[in-house]
Amino acid sequence: MNTSFLDYYSIQPVTSWIHEALCSVMPEALAIFIECVVIGVVIVALYAVLAIILIYMERKVCAAFQCRIGPNRVGGKGGLLQVPADVLKILTKEIIRLKNSDHLLYDLAPYLVILASILSFSCLPWNKGAHILDMNIGILFVLAASSIGVVGILLAGWASNNKYTMIGAVRSGAMIISYELSLGIIVLSMVVLSETASISGIVESQANGWNLFKGHAIAILAFVVYLIAGNAEANRGPFDLAEAEQELTAGYHTEYSGLHFGFFYLAEYLNLFITAGFASTLFLGGWMPLHVAGLDGFNAVMDYIPGVVWFFGKTFFVVWLLMWIKWTFIRLRIDQVLVFEWKYLMPTSLLILILMVVLKVFGLVF
Amino acid sequence: MSFTLLITAVLTGIALVFAGMLAARLISPRSFNAQKGEAYECGLPTRGRSHMQFKVGYYLFAILFLMFDIETVFLFPWAVVVGEVGVYGLVSVIFFLVVLILGLAYAWKKGALKWE
Numbered sequence: 001m002n003t004s005f006l007d008y009y010s011i012q013p014v015t016s017w018i019h020e021a022l023c024s025v026m027p028e029a030l031a032i033f034i035e036c037v038v039i040g041v042v043i044v045a046l047y048a049v050l051a052i053i054l055i056y057m058e059r060k061v062c063a064a065f066q067c068r069i070g071p072n073r074v075g076g077k078g079g080l081l082q083v084p085a086d087v088l089k090i091l092t093k094e095i096i097r098l099k100n101s102d103h104l105l106y107d108l109a110p111y112l113v114i115l116a117s118i119l120s121f122s123c124l125p126w127n128k129g130a131h132i133l134d135m136n137i138g139i140l141f142v143l144a145a146s147s148i149g150v151v152g153i154l155l156a157g158w159a160s161n162n163k164y165t166m167i168g169a170v171r172s173g174a175m176i177i178s179y180e181l182s183l184g185i186i187v188l189s190m191v192v193l194s195e196t197a198s199i200s201g202i203v204e205s206q207a208n209g210w211n212l213f214k215g216h217a218i219a220i221l222a223f224v225v226y227l228i229a230g231n232a233e234a235n236r237g238p239f240d241l242a243e244a245e246q247e248l249t250a251g252y253h254t255e256y257s258g259l260h261f262g263f264f265y266l267a268e269y270l271n272l273f274i275t276a277g278f279a280s281t282l283f284l285g286g287w288m289p290l291h292v293a294g295l296d297g298f299n300a301v302m303d304y305i306p307g308v309v310w311f312f313g314k315t316f317f318v319v320w321l322l323m324w325i326k327w328t329f330i331r332l333r334i335d336q337v338l339v340f341e342w343k344y345l346m347p348t349s350l351l352i353l354i355l356m357v358v359l360k361v362f363g364l365v366f
Numbered sequence: 367m368s369f370t371l372l373i374t375a376v377l378t379g380i381a382l383v384f385a386g387m388l389a390a391r392l393i394s395p396r397s398f399n400a401q402k403g404e405a406y407e408c409g410l411p412t413r414g415r416s417h418m419q420f421k422v423g424y425y426l427f428a429i430l431f432l433m434f435d436i437e438t439v440f441l442f443p444w445a446v447v448v449g450e451v452g453v454y455g456l457v458s459v460i461f462f463l464v465v466l467i468l469g470l471a472y473a474w475k476k477g478a479l480k481w482e
Contacts, residue, residue: 036370040378047382094394095387099403100416111383118379122371133375135368140442161416162405174424177431184438191445254406259390263383335481338427342479346434346470350463353441360449361456 012129039132043122047270052083054269057316058323059083065327093258098161101255105159110256110263112152117267117274119145124277125203125286127307138199139191142278143184146233149267150176153252156264160255168251171241171334178341179232179239185349186226189356190282193219193365203286209293210285214365215356222352223283225345227321230275232337235268237326241334272322273315280314287311426478430470437466 022031056071059082063070075081098106120142122132135141150173157169191197193215194205212219232239243251253264280286287307291299332340359365405412441459448455473479 032370036374039371040374040381043375043378044382091390092394093390094396095390096402098405100405110387111380114383115376115379118382119375122375122378133368133371137442140439143438158417160405162407163412163416163418164407166416166418166420170420170424174427177435178427181431181434181438184435188438188441188445191442192448195446195449197442197446249406258394259386262390263386338423339479339481342427342430342470343474347467350467354460354463357448357456357459361452 010128015129043118043132047118047121047266050273051266051269052087054273054319055086056080056083057319058269061320061323062327065324087262090262091259095258095260096255098255100161102159102161105155106255109152109156109159110260110267112155113149113267114263116146116149116152117270119148120274120278121270123199124274124311125199125281126311127287130308131200134198134200136196136198136201139187139197139202139278139282142199143180143187146271146274147177147180149271156256157252160252162255164248164250164254165252168243168248168254172235172243172252174334175232175239175241175337175341176235178338179229179345182225182229182341182345182349183233185346185353186222186229187278187282189215189218189222189349189353192353192356192360199281199286203281203288206285206288209291210283210288212283215359216364218352218355218359219283221348222356223279225349225352226279226283227318227325228345229341229349230279231322231325232341234271234275234322236272237322238329238332239337240326241331241337272319276315276318276322277311279318280311284314284318285310286314423481426473430473430478433469434466437462 019031019035022034026034056079059079060070062068071079071082073079073082074085097103119133123134123138123142123145125131125134133141153176154169154173157165157167157172160166190202190211193211194202196202196205206214212223215222231237235243243253248254253261256264287310289299289302289305289307289310291302405416440462444451444455444459448459
């Protein structure tokens, strides 16, 4: 198996060159500090830009599914400046202090929600050598970090001292923790297939074929279960009953205003991106190009496309799939959601795990 | 290096929210109205406490979740090496899973998964 193509677009040489250049003019500690600040700025910039792109995409995709045009006034023909204008507007809205809320927990909730989302966001494999956080227990860390978010949601609902937020938070908590099980078990089955829990390792193990194709029909079934559970984790689609507008106004963030609310909104869209990003990492090979065995000319052409383009292409494809699901299916009830998870999805994902291990142990994977 | 980056990511998250809130507090308008501090419900004053009782069913699912989530964590080290350990690893974990699935089956039979 020829893997030299992997090094074409690796940014590892660039980063180590920058590090050495910085070290030659200043002490190493200061160089590391400057690099960390730059990384932090990059994370925030990526986070904000992606949120704007995702919100614009959601509006356009939603409009297309409902035979509408979508935003088309602000900023030229396509309404391109609609979302930046909304961001500016939300910045200038008053932040209300509630009389009976628990102020400490009320202010703490957005921190937890954003923290969970930033921590899992920085684990995404953007390109070869471009991981921000890469550790040998990477995917377990992502599961752990992303579940801080549910604490933030519960705090937001509890501390607002409002019945709508309380019901929304409890529903959301029950749903997110339930679907986390399916998600965790599906991730486990992909760890079994890749034989490593580090995210860069999972991507590199797919150099000779994406996991979706390696694991036969079982991997495809796992992908479907992942999409369902991931959709519920991101509080979207048919599982958005925590913020069912018709009955709970806005669910757990009813009482938040201005940018306070904006952070929940931001985290929600980024969680959609993170779910899609890990779907592309675990199943679609992350930044790996598409290779078809035997077609060497085709494979060589695919290798010329940089990894970061592959990653964003795959991720936005999965984002589009999730938006399709959201705007197609009607909202479920809480009992339907929980019973579906515990009676159908959980046993299915356990079965997928066992079948995947059987495939792996008897060497039946490609 | 990874640990430094982890701290960087944590601080970035905290700084993002802190800076955002600071900017919003500086540029957003402020006006006082006693009605603004009330709970956003239906226009009428809220009746009773908002931290009310909720369905016990949510607790049952949370307890079941605890059991299975810990199981997932236990399975991670096994999942990394199962390709090398082979059939022996598969069979020994099946015993572990059977005990858990028996637990789920018991909860199911007892009606813990029923929503009424």
